[in-house]
Amino acid sequence: MTIAAMPPEAAPARPIPTTRPGVPAPPVAVPETAATVSDTPRRTRADTTLRLVTSVALAGGAILAGIGFAGSYKALQALGEAKGLGRFSYVFPIGLDAGIVVLLALDLLLIRRRTPWPALRWLAHAFTAGTVVFNASSGGPIREDPVGAALHGVIPLMFIAAVEAGRRLVIKLTKLEDGHQGDGVPLYRWVLAPRTTAALWRRMRLWGISSYREAVDREQELTVYRVMLEREYGSVRKAPSDARLPLTMAPYGLTVDEALALPRRQAEREKALKAAQQAAEEAARQEAEERRAQAQIAALRRQSAIQAAQAEAEAAARAAEAQAQAQVTAAERLAQLEEQAVETATIAEAKAKAAAAARREAEERRAQAAAEAEAAELERQAAQARAEAAEAEKAAEAEAQAFETQAAAEARRRAAEEEEAAAEIERRAAETRRAAAEMAAREARAAEEAERARLAAAEANRRAAEMEEAAAEARRRAAEMELRAVEMEDAAQLKPSERAARKVARMALAEAGGRAEALPLERIVEVLGVSTSTASERRREAAELLAAGYRPSVD
Known part of the structure; x- marks a missing residue:
């Protein structure tokens, strides 16, 4: 037996021999049903007697209350007349006794409603003492x-004793309905x-334990656990801290x-905290x-618009x-051709003038006799010069047209x-x-997917709300x-253990599908x-009840 090797998750695996083994399957407990049925006549007779x-x-x-009221009325009426109350002496006894009954009834009603007020009881006892006096x-x-x-005081005292007995019964029933089995420490133990009884009573009050049997079971379990630790490790101090937890937390009621x-x-x-933190971080x-993606999409949109405008x-x-x-180039080329043509014509004319002057000078030096021949020659030469000038002008025009054609072709090519x-x-x-349109389409598809996700989330929320309503309805029916x-158990006057077994059976029907x-x-235990050990016993009894056909129903 190793206590240190036990993981904290394995709560039932502690070395306490008093713990009962697991509850057998319901079919094993079925033969005991006959004995339970045979006890029914005796329980019926006990209920009838009760x-x-x-x-x-x-x-x-x-x-007793009527006799005490009748006897007290005459005595108090005579005492009131003797003390000078006059006609009030006829109603004074009724008011005093009725006030006592009302105060006691209010005290029982407040106890039943779980809001006791002890002042009502003390005041009723004070009025009763005054009535006795x-x-x-x-x-x-x-x-x-x-x-x-x-003789005058014995009947009121008996009435007070009867009321106190009824008050004690009401308190007991109220505690049983609230699930508190309020059995105190027996006198013989004191x-x-x-x-040790004083220490046990102190722990019951500090820890809120209303059952003496439960307090004794806790004390026994703690003692056995301490002994088993000493047996395993030689001393409680040598045990690991996790193994010493029951002894450490015992003063706190655990x-x-x-x-x-x-x-x-x-x-x-x-x-759970780590999971919640990771979920929040995720x-x-x-x-x-998502914010970065939205920012990138917006930046891409702006960049694409800027690039399109720049392009x-x-x-x-x-x-x-x-x-x-092209226009400037064509104009420049045309100007150059015009200048070249003008220069060619000027040069040709200057050359012709120089040649004519030279010929005239040559002809003047020649003999006057050859004047006509020379004049004819000059005319011929002049005609030739004009022909050359015309040819030169035509060549210039052709060259200008070719250059213009080439410039226009170059301009068209450019x-x-x-x-x-x-x-x-x-x-x-x-x-x-x-690309911008495709990005917009992707954004539209993303928006559609987000809308579908939102609708799916809304549908899931609606289904969750419906499930919550169904769970609320199930809790209400439960x-x-x-x-x-x-109420049926109150009518049947069941014992606390029988009430607890039936409560466990109802829990099994509601939470475990009827399998205790x-x-x-x-x-x-919770x-x-x-x-x-008590919980194991109650579960076994609940299994027997379910096997016997116990099924609570709501009318």
Whole structure:
């Protein structure tokens, strides 16, 4: 047997020999049903006897109250007249006795409603003591006739005793309905072991234990656990801290099982906190990623719009620049051709003039006789010069036209290149717009998916609300069933152990599908507030009840 090797999660695996083994299956307990059925006539006879005794007590109490009221009325009426109350002396006894009954009835009603007020009881007892004194004094001084005074006071005292007995019964029934089995420490224990009994009573009050049997079971379990620790480790101080938890937490009202379960509960709590923290971090991370994605989408939108505008502006600027450049180039080339043509004509004319002057000078030096021949020659030469000038002018015009044609072709080629560049820019702008359109489509699809997710979440919330309503309805029906079962148990005058067994059977029907052995002992201990061994016994009795056909119902 190794206590140190036991994990904290294994709460039932503690070395206490007093713990009972697991509850057998319901079929094993079926043969005992006959004995339970055979006890039914005896229980019926006991219930009949209890009802008869209750009826006699109630009738006797009413008769005792009537006799006391009748005797007290005459005595108090005569005493009131003697003391000068006059006509008020006829109603004074009724008011006094009726006030006592009303105060006692209010005290019982408040106890039944779980709001006791002890002042009502003390005031009723004070009025009763006054009634006893008034009745004793009505026959004369009390010291002169003590026997007569006792005769006047005995019936009110009996009435007070009957009311106190009824009050005690109401308190007991109220505690049983609330699930508190309020059995105190027996008197013989105070006599036999006063010191340990005082310590036990103190723990019952400090820990809120209303059952003496449960307190004794706790004390026994703690003692056995301490002995088993000493047996395992030689001393309690040598045991691990987790194994010493029941002894450490005993002053705080925890049982052995509850103390051993503390590490497991703490681990579960830390695990739940870590899971919640991780979920919060994951949600924050997803939210940050979504914000970054939205920011990137917006930036891409702005960048695509800017790029499209820049592309359009650059294309327009390039087209205008190409057209202007072509025009300027053509104008410059035309000006150059015109200048060259003018220079060629001037040079040719100057050459012709120089040649004519030279010929004229040559002809002047020649003989005057050859003047006509020379003049003819000069005319021929002049005609030739004019022909050469015409040819030169034609050549200049042809060259100018060829240059203009070449410049225009070059300008058209450059314009074509610029148009191709503009077309390329337009194509890029179209691709950019198409990418922006695709991004917008993806955003629209993302928005649609988000809308579908939102609708799915709304549907899930609606279903969760419906499930919550169904669970609330089930809890309401369970509460009605529990109330009906408690009323039936009150009518049947069942013992506390029988009430607890039926409560466990109802828990098995509601939480374990009618299988009592599937109901955890920790759940029974939590609901009934009993030890593990008592919870095991109640679960066994509940299994027998369910096997016998016990099924509570709501009318």
